[in-house]
Amino acid sequence: MTLDLQQRANRRMRRAVITLGVLVLVLVAALVVIALRGGDAPPKGAPAPQPSTTAPKPTATLPPDDGGYVAPAETVKLPDGATKSGDLPVKFPRTPDGAAAMAVASARNAWSLDPQRIRAGILAYASAQYRDQMAASADAGAKGNREFAGIPATGPVPAGATLNAWPIGVKYAAVDSDTVDVLVLLRVTHAAKTGTQPTTTLIVSPGRAVWEGGDWKGTATDPNQPLPDPVDIGTVGFNEDRWQAIQEGDRL
Structure with a gap:
């Protein structure tokens, strides 16, 4: 994608997105489909409303690998949920x-080809309203x-088709004791079927979490907030933009 095309796609996403909250990225995924495809003529997506306020900023593919890995300057080990809703972690501590x-868990779950999985994430993470x-x-x-991943919108999912999100970075700031603004930086990797070369997209997904019913939930935020450009982990830009690398187990 050329820089001009990316800028125009980002502007289209900002005009299209509805004013909802942070955590369930169903509409975000569908808007990315439209944005990344730009003026091409593939099938149009069917965006679903979801609590994400500002469109994510995508870059079509990973930047060229120049062989110079730069270790993250900041890392964070985010807390686990105290329990689970199905297999999704919930009941996170009342801290930023x-x-x-919670935002990271929701972002990872929402990039799915399974509507039941998406629905479970909505029920676990969306604000009651x-x-x-x-x-x-x-x-x-x-x-x-499915359309984002190049898979036909209806019918069986082809063998070997994949869509996976790996949250690699996070920024967050408390607004008050019950409200936290969060940015999640993700690598979203997809392949349309067996034998298809996987494509990885970098996405910045913004939102707001509020303390509601004893847990963090996604709610509305400013749709006009400025967003940083997506950058990959292991680059100078990752550190310059003050992303915290997400540490999970023995890996970043």
């Missing part, structure tokens, strides 16, 4: 890093994800 942990509307749109969200 607890809010960030959006939850029912979002859950009703999970099928449309899965359709948008």
Whole structure:
């Protein structure tokens, strides 16, 4: 994607996105489909409403590897949820890093080809005021994800088709004791079928978490907030933009 095309795609996303909150990225995924495809003529996605306020900033592929890995200057080990809803972690601590942990968990889950998986994430992470509307749109969200991954919107998922999100960086700041603004930096990798070369996209996904019912949930934030350009972990830009690398187990 040329720089001009990326800028125009970002502007289209900003005009299209609805004003909702942070955590369930169904619409974000569908908007990325539209943005990354730009003026091409593939099938159009069917965006599902979801609590994400500002469109993510994508770059079509990873930048060229110049062989010069730069270790992250800042790392963070986010807290675990105290329990689970199905297999999704919930009940995070009432701290800024607890809010960030919920945002990361939701972002990872939402990039899925399975509408039931998307619906489960909505029920686990969306604010009550959006939850029912979002859950009703999970099928449309899965359709948008399929189209993003180059998979036909209907019918069986082809053998070997994949769509996976790896959150690699996070920034977060407390607004007050019950509200935290979060940015999640993700690598989203997809392949349309067996034998297809996987493509990785870098995405910055913004949002806001509020303390609600004893846990962090996604709610509305400013749709006009400026977003940093997506950068890969292991680069100078990652450190210059003050991303914290997410440490999980023995890996960053």
